Amino acid sequence: xxxxxxxxxxxxxxxRRSLLELGEALRDAxxxxxxxxxxxxxxxxxxxSQVSRLERARIPNASVAELTRVGSVLGLRFAVxxxxxxxxxxxxxxxxxxxxLQEQLGPGLRLRTEVPVIGSGxxxxxxxxxxxxSSRCGVEAxxxxxxxxxxxxxxxxxxxDGRQDRVILLVRRSRSNREALRSCRVLLxxxxxxxxxxxxxxxxxGRIPPASGILVL
Numbered sequence: 744x745x746x747x748x749x750x751x752x753x754x755x756x757x758x759r760r761s762l763l764e765l766g767e768a769l770r771d772a773x774x775x776x777x778x779x780x781x782x783x784x785x786x787x788x789x790x791x792s793q794v795s796r797l798e799r800a801r802i803p804n805a806s807v808a809e810l811t812r813v814g815s816v817l818g819l820r821f822a823v824x825x826x827x828x829x830x831x832x833x834x835x836x837x838x839x840x841x842x843x844l845q846e847q848l849g850p851g852l853r854l855r856t857e858v859p860v861i862g863s864g865x866x867x868x869x870x871x872x873x874x875x876x877s878s879r880c881g882v883e884a885x886x887x888x889x890x891x892x893x894x895x896x897x898x899x900x901x902x903x904d905g906r907q908d909r910v911i912l913l914v915r916r917s918r919s920n921r922e923a924l925r926s927c928r929v930l931l932x933x934x935x936x937x938x939x940x941x942x943x944x945x946x947x948x949g950r951i952p953p954a955s956g957i958l959v960l
Contacts, residue, residue: 849949860905
């Protein structure tokens with residue numbers, strides 16, 4: 744089974760569990776309010792059958808609109824939010840970018856991929872980590888820069904939570920990525936003071952860079 748298939752299976756199990764919990768909450772609230780399914784359905788602009796199936800988690804593709812309307816009728820606010828729990832599924836381009844980094848490592852350095860953020864208490868991970876005998880440096884690999892400010896905040900939080908003082912922002916060489924970096928270089932300068940030349944000089948010599956930086960490969 745591939746990594747993608749395993750993640751889909753996990754997502755399906757969580758969907759089922761979430762629908763069961765939501766259905767139980769709706770049913771408990773309706774009974775506590777002494778309301779019939781007919782009354783709730785009429786107020787929520789649904790059929791009684793739909794309300795019944797929502798309570799029993801029998802609508803696997805229940806919409807946010809349906810859940811929100813029924814919840815509102817029963818005095819419940821339906822909220823949806825994602826929580827980080829691990830690295831996203833990556834494509835072949837991401838793997839090739841990390842492979843190019845591997846080729847730049849000199850004697851004594853090794854590269855590990857998907858390394859947990861130590862001490863964070865959750866399932867977040869660095870895309871990779873460069874290590875020698877006594878020190879380490881996190882690596883965040885980006886094949887396409889989109890929201891640079893959001894990326895910067897995400898890395899900063901991982902550095903704090905993981906007590907990581909050095910990170911290499913590894914970026915695929917492309918015109919759009921270079922333009923994105925050029926437009927945000929002032930914003931990123933304090934957190935990533937080293938440029939590609941300085942980082943490559945250290946890595947090829949078998950040294951962990953002394954500070955964070957941006958490496959375009």
